[in-house]
Amino acid sequence: MRTTDMPLIRRSRLFAQVGEPDLAAMLTACFVQTLPDGAVLCRQGEKAEFLHVVLSGRVGLFGEAARDEALVEFLGPGDAFIVPAVVLDVPYLLTARLLDEGRILMWPAAAFRAQVRATGQLAYGAVLLLSGYWRTLIGQIKDLKLLSAIERLSAFLLALAPRDTGPVTVTLPGGRRLVAGRLGITPQSLSRAFAALRPLGVSGGGREVVIADPARLREFAGVRALKNT
Structure with a gap:
């Protein structure tokens, strides 16, 4: 583990209250892996073997069906997952x-479970x-039930914006197909939603x-x- 990793670990709410000596002792049970694009960290239906904390890169959480999958959420540095499965000792x-x-x-x-108990x-x-x-989760459910595809895309883009005064450039956390899955719409519907937002000053291509x-x-x-606080 690198010395530069500690601020990223500290970014997670999970460790916000843990003192430095206790955290250092806990982390002796952990190890760090550098993995390529596309590497599967855990798979739906398998028993939870690890708690994961992102130190660099981006992770997608996907729900899978027999012939399809949908992105549920994007994760980045400092995010820990999948805590419920690990705590309950049940499949992901x-x-x-x-x-x-x-x-x-x-x-x-x-x-991890032993440390939570102690x-x-x-x-x-x-x-x-x-x-x-x-x-x-509740925010996503509300968006799906109450907002149109255009409104969901607007809310998603605004959540990425660093400020309310423009112009601002935001970088999508993944390709547009993944963003469509995150918003619960088809890629074609996402393209139409972007087109509908052009008169409101939304432009760009790819992830920018x-x-x-x-x-x-x-x-x-x-x-x-x-905000989700």
């Missing part, structure tokens, strides 16, 4: 796959992390998107300024 409900080359902290599941600060961190996951006036886009979408 999602498959995690690297979307580009990355470094992943691997924490054996049994060792360390109140880590247990509290798990509560914080799972609470954030719950709010993200320019928002000429984020405040105007927010007004159009009617997006409430709620």
